Amino acid sequence: MPQFDSHFFSSLIFWELISFGILLWVLSKFALPPILEALETRERKIRDSIDQAEQNRTSAEQRLQEYEAKLRGAAQEAEAIVVEARSKAQRMLEENEQRLRTESERIKAETTQEIERARQKALQDIRGEAADLALLVAEKVLVRSLSGDDSRRLAQEALQAVSADSASGRA
Numbered sequence: 001m002p003q004f005d006s007h008f009f010s011s012l013i014f015w016e017l018i019s020f021g022i023l024l025w026v027l028s029k030f031a032l033p034p035i036l037e038a039l040e041t042r043e044r045k046i047r048d049s050i051d052q053a054e055q056n057r058t059s060a061e062q063r064l065q066e067y068e069a070k071l072r073g074a075a076q077e078a079e080a081i082v083v084e085a086r087s088k089a090q091r092m093l094e095e096n097e098q099r100l101r102t103e104s105e106r107i108k109a110e111t112t113q114e115i116e117r118a119r120q121k122a123l124q125d126i127r128g129e130a131a132d133l134a135l136l137v138a139e140k141v142l143v144r145s146l147s148g149d150d151s152r153r154l155a156q157e158a159l160q161a162v163s164a165d166s167a168s169g170r171a
Helices: 006-142 148-170
Strands: none
16 A cells, blocks of 8 residues: 555655645635625625614614504594593583573463463453343343343443452452
């Protein structure tokens, strides 16, 4: 085995070192620069991606804070609208109650006036009936026949007497 021969072994190491040096020089001259450039490019892309991700995260946090602020504002606005709607409903309820109270009082007053008119008419009718009855009674009591003028005069007197009695009875 010649490779384990000490004389042959030393020259083999020399040539191996020379070929390794040449290979190292060729690799550093032609292969290593593109590899290093690719690694630097990749490192730059990764760094840019990390920076972009950080910017996106910051931007997302800022938007989240803005949306939360808008949401709080919308919630406050909704609460204000509900409060306003409740106050409007209360106001409308009070207005309706007032309107109904006024309408009720008006109807009560009209009814009272109508009752008073009916009472006055009933009193008038009673006076007329009383006058007719008084004439009839007077005619029967006197048992004489009266002329038309006498009858009217007696009716007027009876009517005045009944009116005077009713006026003194009310006072």
